[in-house]
Amino acid sequence: MAARTGQPFFYLPPLLIFPFNYFKIYLTEFYSAVFIGFLFAYLFLIIGLIRVPKNLKKEDNDGTPRYFSIVVAARNEANNISSLLDSLLLIKFPSSNFEIIICDDHSTDNTATIVKSFTERIPNLKLVSLPPNSPRGKRAALEAGIRIARHDRIIITDADCVTQPDWLDQLDKCFTADTQFLIANAPLIKKSGFVNSISCFENMRSFILITSTFGWGHPVSATARNMGFRKEIFHAEGGYRPTAGSLGGDDDLLLKNFLDKGYTVNLSTDPQSAVFSHTSSSFREYFRQKARHTAASKFYSKQSKWILVFWHLPNLYAQSSILLLPFFPEVSFTFFVKILFDLILVLSLQKKYNYHFNPFQIVFYQIFYEIFLIINYFTSRFMKFNWK
8 A cells, every 4th residue: 555645654543643743843943953053063164264374373484593392291101201202302493492391290100210311312301300299280290391491482292192303393383473372283193993093083073173263263172282382471371270170171271261361372284293192092091081171171261162062062963863864864864964064074184184084984983973072071070080
């Protein structure tokens, strides 16, 4: 028997058809609004990316010596610190124009011994060991290093990172005379495994959003593994004290403080200005790391919160439309448009952000990326975590 016009493809008793159709009308209207919201969110993202070159500031060195202090906090990094120091040895920037300060935050392994073994090979390397009874934590370690830094331009990276030979040269071009805070990319090293891949994909999507919001004049985030600021302003504005309400946020909340005070924020987009680090090795470690980072978001400015809601909420609802495919295929059209947009975006930009995903991987990880946003939000509310 042929199905009646307007009747669902599965059987429903006649008395249930009317409320079912009423619900269908409601969902169609709701997801039509979601679709429009999603299009506006993507338009916001694309326009922001187009505006980036207009907001970027660059200047070539005119021959005047310019200096950096690279400050690194380390706790129990014996397995990683050698790789960082080896990469810093390869930096092309004149060694007389920068110093490296490693701040040992009460390590119980041989981190300090390894750093000391590099001092003969790296004359501009300093080791600062926090006293036994001094405050613990990444902020305390960084502030100890910044305090003794000889230069005003401070660059922060992590002990488990690896830099590139042109790293400081590229940062130097963007750390202009009127730049007070500098954001740069910090991609993760891509390997096999789901945890690694989803971490890399999430990292790339996050920096695309940072880049776009920079284009709008209000970057929503920064990465502590690769950022810079003026020492004089850092101390004048209270150092890390304004970020003390959150265990995480030594990057995002410090950026917020600079933005709130009207300081000039710049961005380095050159792939050679990126530093690389390893991803979490297990789901537990991944969720703990993301929980720490996400927990800081409740201290974001109202503008940053609204930007994140405006971007993420339409994307989450657009993805949820796929759940209605068996019942209302026309509603799930929103999902397929979203996936198409995401696919085009990532394929166009991934090389610039030091990544490579094939089309199948982009679709697969994009779906999990949206799901994990929700999971990370709830784990940030209930999971206990520490820096180390």
